[in-house]
Amino acid sequence: MKKISITSDNYEFLEKVKQLSGEPITLCDQCGTCAGSCPMISEMDISPSEMLRLVQLGQEEVLDTKAMWLCASCFTCTVRCPRGLDLSKIAEALRQITLRKAVDQIDIKLISEEELSRLPQIALVSACRKFTG
Amino acid sequence: MGADKSSGKLKKIPYYPGCSLKTKSKDFEKSAVAAARILGIELIELPKWNCCGTVFSLAQDDLMHHVAPLRNLLRVQEMNEAGLLEGENRLLTICPMCFNTLKKANQRMRDNPADLETINTFMDAEQDYQGEVEVIHLLELLKERGVAEIKAKVKIPLTALKVAPYYGCMLLRPKDIAIDDPEDPTIQEELLAAIGAQVVENPYKKVCCGSYQTVRNKYTVADLTYDILTHAKKAGAEMITTSCPLCAFNLDDRQKEVTEKYPDFEGIPVCCISQLMLLAFGVNRGGDGFELNYVDPRPLLKRKNLLSGADLKTGAK
Amino acid sequence: MNKETSIMDRIADANKSVITGIDAKDIENWVMIHIMGKAYEVPSELTILQAMEYSGYRFIRSCGCRAGFCGACATVYRKEGEYKLHGVLACQTKVEDGMFLVQIPFAPAEKSCYDITVERYDPAVLLKYYPEITRCVSCNTCTKACPQELQIMDYIQSALKGDFEGLADASFDCIQCGLCAIRCPAEIVHYHMAQLGRRMFGKYGIPEELNLKKRVEEIENRVYDEEFQKIMKMAPEDFKTLYVEKQKEREVY
Ligand code: SF4
Ligand code: SF4
Ligand code: FES
8 A cells, every 4th residue: 555645746736626626525434425426336446435536635546547537427426426526517627727738538520421311419518518618 | 486377377487498409309308398288388488598507616716607408597697688588587497407507507606796796897899797686497397287187188198107316416406406305206206197107116226337437438327327227127118208308318228238237128219298298288299299208208109099190189289 | 200310210210101102291290100029110001911011011811802701810909008919901991000910811710522422411420520619618719819700619509509591691701810719718610610510511501502503504505605705705895894794784693
């Protein structure tokens, strides 16, 4: 297990995510309800609660994980969190930190013509909002 | 509220179709407009509407993505100022993603007058949005119209049809905009019962279908679809209803990918509630309206005697 | 202009009258404009294009028809004390005092390759070639940037709604200057997408123009060969006269 020592950099990152999400992130006490509710959990490398824990500890490496990109913004965790946290906003904050550096997660030009003719508008519009900056 | 029952005059309400109802899910719009009309409500398409963005922007500092939803609310305000709506201040949505986005954005503007002012200033070619429009969803309007009223219009009860309603996310979550109990919604069940259908309880009715992940991870979505549909079928469903064009795509069109992954899977049709209402109201469309479905519901409907012209003659307008 | 003039300024001034053939002393009204950050005093009656030439610029790009049709002379400017950024055609817009301007001769934008005769008349074709239109945030910046005053946001929205006719109508007067594409935060290439929309609408959305079809058939059946031959053999002077006469008969554009 890795030992973590908290520095001012860690606080800075935590503050940034707090600001972007507007959520009192430190309230989470790691009950795991979000992880148990998430429809995408089987695809994720870390669980939503682990993601939150890393943010609490100001670990920027959370940005290298896949969980937030698999989040479907379904708000299931949001309605179930006993501490009233909105994890979907925290995932959005993490996505935004990356997207605002102009690092896109999809290239719509690489989607096959067949898929582009099948997908409904709302799928593309929402995917562009969530995966491109 | 509700329609003017005595005079037979239609109650007007503006509605926001959204991009997908104009392209891939055309009959979601058509059938909703037709069903509402039978119930005494005239749905008027919002003039000059624009794409709402489909997802409510969750980042605190991101105001730009609320401009699109707000423009549409402004259109309702303008219609009212022009006296076109007889004071109706609600905007009806049919697509749940649009519902969620428009309602949340409206709420954020009401809760944060400073944000509203920033956007109003930014949209300098428009009048200011006052924050007075209410966003509602078709299911709410139908329920408000009343189960009894709907029952009264039924000519061909769908008694033979076993339907599992699917809700998805955007109508139920987050709590503050939900049209029903987020953990135990029943609004579709009530409406389906009103048109005589046999309602099948699906334990997966509010489990996310994967939403926009369908663009990036279509086989993950196919897995979710497989779970949702298999549970519904195990419970006895012959058909799924959903209000959402994206859920409809994931649950219906992605059955192609489901069959690739699970060759034994047998298809199940996905419709929206207003399509079924029209059937129950005895509107004979000769099977029209289902052309864009991936799994064709017509064979099932025919088997249940819900599509043959002869059966419909008595009820047809 | 009552200031001490350096030898360089005098040479520049002399050049001006050589280029333009106009003596500065004969001009009454002057305005101050800034071209790429450098100030120039120019006669107030000129268009931006003329004013730039007057100031010593020679156009290799950023100028074409000089008549508001080709879209080559796209220019953006702000005026002193204003925050608004304006997009105009340099050949169609008069200079105003306090303009800070720069030319945008070209917008880097990919144009998709397609064959409209094999595409289906289905809105999905717009997403197939220009999926980035789904990134529109309805900010309306494009509309504000357009020198043709087109309702660009509306035509992007028409495209999203799959309304070919709305798209074709609202974008009809586009001259492909590219200013919209330079300003759009969603990085959309409006005009190329709109052109695809117009082509699709023209081919599949409106009934075939029977007169045109008939005329093409006639030409193919060599009905006009004799007359063509006559024209080909005409003396240049006679041809000019004929041309002018024909022009008078109806407006061509
Ligand atoms: S639509 Fe775009 S390219 Fe066309 S004239 Fe307007 S700004 Fe120029
Ligand atoms: S500038 Fe781009 S994002 Fe803004 S309204 Fe126009 S097309 Fe949409
Ligand atoms: S030079 Fe052609 S439009 Fe101005």
